[in-house]
Amino acid sequence: MPWTRDEMAQRAALELKDGFYVNLGIGIPTLVSNYIPSGIIVQLQSENGMLAMGPFPYDGDEDPDLINAGKQTITELPTTSYFDSAQSFGMVRGGHIDLSILGAMQVAENGDLANWMIPGRMVKGMGGAMDLVAGVKRVVVLMEHTAKDEPKLLRRCTLPLTGAGVVDMVITDLGVFQIDRRGSGMTLLELAPEVSLQEIRGKTEADYALGAGLA
């Protein structure tokens, strides 16, 4: 049985380590904050200028001066700090953020990522995604394995790239893949419960090796 969105987020949360500074993208990645393992403390960065994001406010406590990068109202924590956009992206581009978890339209076996633009459609913009994938130490993609039954894990991306050779791990509803950015390709590490090797092969265009325990 494929993982649900929450189970995908729960699996991604296992990539968090104590003391990490983490940026979570919009969509399924946001759910990861609900599954931070006990005993682990991480600080969530919001690229509009905040470290240590707190949960949504209680009804009536919303503050228009306190939002996350998805423009949602949030709260601060005792560890919170605020800063301007240039310093915020100095953190991102300077390699000070440990982990970025974000969504994708396509990922290629060489670590290329496409998640911002479909030619011919209205383009909303890349926001901070290109900075995050270029600067953050480790990039984990959290996405559905296919879109309308078309594979999203490809030999080469067909959509315009967000970054070239930037993805370290892909977690889908069917399994977990590791990508070696230095060119030794993609490896299937885990399968979701009751998902077969045959099923995942049929829904994946990219080439991949089988990790220990799956071969």
Place this chain on the structure above:
Amino acid sequence: MNKIFPDATAALAGLLHDGMTIMAGGFGLSGIPEKLIAEIKSSGVSGLTVISNNAGIDGAGLGLLLETRQIKKMISSYVGENKLFADLYLKGELELEFNPQGTLAERIRAGGAGIPAFFTKTGVGTLVAEGKETREFDGQTYILERGLAADLAIIHAWKADTEGNLVFRKTARNFNPVMATAGRVTVAEVEHLVPAGQIDPDQIHTPGIFVQRIVHYDHYEKRIEQRTVRKRG
């Protein structure tokens, strides 16, 4: 020199002309200079190039200047919240230059600091790199990005003193401090105005040298784009 102006009309008097470039602070609708945007709308100035992370939403923020077709070109990182923007763009009535958000912020920071260009890894191997000079440093490829300045920067701060020293509040800070440095003239609208000496100098975010004009209003609309809450326990 007096930096305090009685209202937005006075604060922008003599600064606006057709075809000019304006930087506008804010992220989404948070920390936008809403009074100054409204005044630019009433002034009727047109053919504007506007540098701002977003383009407002329909009926608010820079969306107001799209309704009146005063903007010729936007330089932004994300414009997804605005239906009118999409319509104008698809009809060819609006030019658009996308910059990655960090590149946009750094271009503005550089522009304000007298740095004509810098190298960054962001966008290497993507459409953003097309036509740009690349160079290798320590085995990695970087692209050259230019500093960015504007004829006018309009910003929103929480508190100012009469010298123009500014303090911002929470995530309403965002692009405002960097844009303050990159406007040939910077006009700040503020929620609180105090005499010089009333803000602890150690707590000032933007020194007054970057701010030429200040206008104080008591009440701001401050719309929320995505109201997200949790239930009380």
